[in-house]
Amino acid sequence: MNEKPNLIVDLTFNFSLKIIAFTEVLESQRRFNLANQLFRSGTSIGANIREAQGAESKIDFRHKCKIAYKEAQETEYWLMLCKHAENYPFEEELYDYIKSIIKVLGKIISSTH
Numbered sequence: 001m002n003e004k005p006n007l008i009v010d011l012t013f014n015f016s017l018k019i020i021a022f023t024e025v026l027e028s029q030r031r032f033n034l035a036n037q038l039f040r041s042g043t044s045i046g047a048n049i050r051e052a053q054g055a056e057s058k059i060d061f062r063h064k065c066k067i068a069y070k071e072a073q074e075t076e077y078w079l080m081l082c083k084h085a086e087n088y089p090f091e092e093e094l095y096d097y098i099k100s101i102i103k104v105l106g107k108i109i110s111s112t113h
Contacts, residue, residue: 008104009053012046012068015097019043019075025089026082034078034088041074045101062112069105072098 019042026035048068055061076098083090 006053008049008101008108009046011097011101011104012049015094015101016043016046018091018094018097022089022091022094029089031088034081034085038075038078038082041071041078042098044068044071045075058112062109065105065109065112069102069109072102072105076102 019039023035023039023042026032026038045068048064048071052061052064052068055064076095079090079095079098082088083095
């Protein structure tokens with residue numbers, strides 16, 4: 001299969017891998033509820049972006065990107081909880097990564113009419 005590079009697909013896939021690793025850290029510290037929420041929203045971003053690649057129309061593509069954007073915002077929220085909650089691990093790299101994804105998705109959404 002000869003796929004062209006796609007920034008948002010690659011960003012969100014790699015972010016999902018990092019989320020998987022970080023949620024395993026949370027689970028090892030018995031932070032199961034937050035780990036589950038973060039896993040679900042963090043990996044959903046890439047799944048929705050991947051689904052958008054097969055969209056039936058520009059409207060469908062934009063809609064799926066908006067869903068991914070909302071999931072990215074939710075993921076940012078869970079990461080901020082980790083940062084500010086007592087005795088929770090936090091990785092600044094993940095927070096910077098999600099902020100980049102939110103910016104890229106915002107540009108994609110605003111440029112797709």
